[in-house]
Amino acid sequence: MSVGALVIAASVIVAVAALVVALWTAPRWLAPRIALRSPRCLYCGPTHERVVALTIDDGPDPVTTRDILDVLHAHDARATLFFISSRVPGNEALVAATVAEGHELGNHLTRDEPSNRMRADAFAAAIREADGVLGPFGAVRWLRPGSGWYTDDILDAIEREGHRCALGSIYPYDAHHPWARLSAAYVLSNVRPGAVIILHDGGNRGRRTADVLRRVLPTLRARGYRVVTLSELVGDPTQVVSAAVSPSAVPSPTQAT
Secondary structure (H helix, E strand, O other), rough: OHHHHHHHHHHHHHHHHHHHHHHHOHHHHHHHHHHHOOEEEEOOOOOOOEEEEEEEEEEOOHHHHHHHHHHHOOOOOOOEEEEOOOHHOOOOHHHHHHHHOOOEEEEEEOOOOOHOOOOOOHHHHHHHHHHHHHHEEEEEEEEOOOEEEEEEEHHHHHHOOOEEEEOOOOOOOOOOOOOOHHHHHHHHHHOOOEEEEEOOOOHHHHHHHHHHHHHHHHHHHHHEEEOOOHHHHOOOOOOOOOOOOOOOEEEEEOOOO
């Protein structure tokens, strides 16, 4: 191999290593910066106490949601579960059990699709439709846009419908790889007081999340952390922050789906 080829190969290796480090540490440097630019959407909680919020997207699933609830119960942890309303029919007992067991419902709209691709009126209609399905089971204070993308119009609609936007600060890319051990290591490496963790339910994703939680929750408890809902984390679930205008389209560093 020529000297030039060696230099190119070394440069590629360095670039890949830098990307890996940047992604691995994003909750520590990127999420706080985006949170400051976008105060209308919650990324992390305002606390120095050893408490974190756990959020789980894309349920309910007839098999894996029950597994996840059982793991949470075993470790005295609570979560906000962002349900997709079209997946509720046939799983009503699971949704009721979620609330009965001390967890919180979140609105993840009606289908698994990027919210920023929806017209403003269609997005608002989806909020109301999902609320109509989830509301009878319990209070729904939080909404997570599909795929973690939002615009000012999306935030306006969320607030008009009486919700607050929630993303997160720790997203272990669990929707994009199959390794529960890697996701667990990512969460434990980046956890800080006030963090909001994003995981996913449904099929293989839900099975991985149950596995991740079996690895993560005992360690968090040993470190003195409590795992709570979003509303417990912020203390005032009815307050909507609107102190600044967000960029016209802001991607989450934690691409929720």
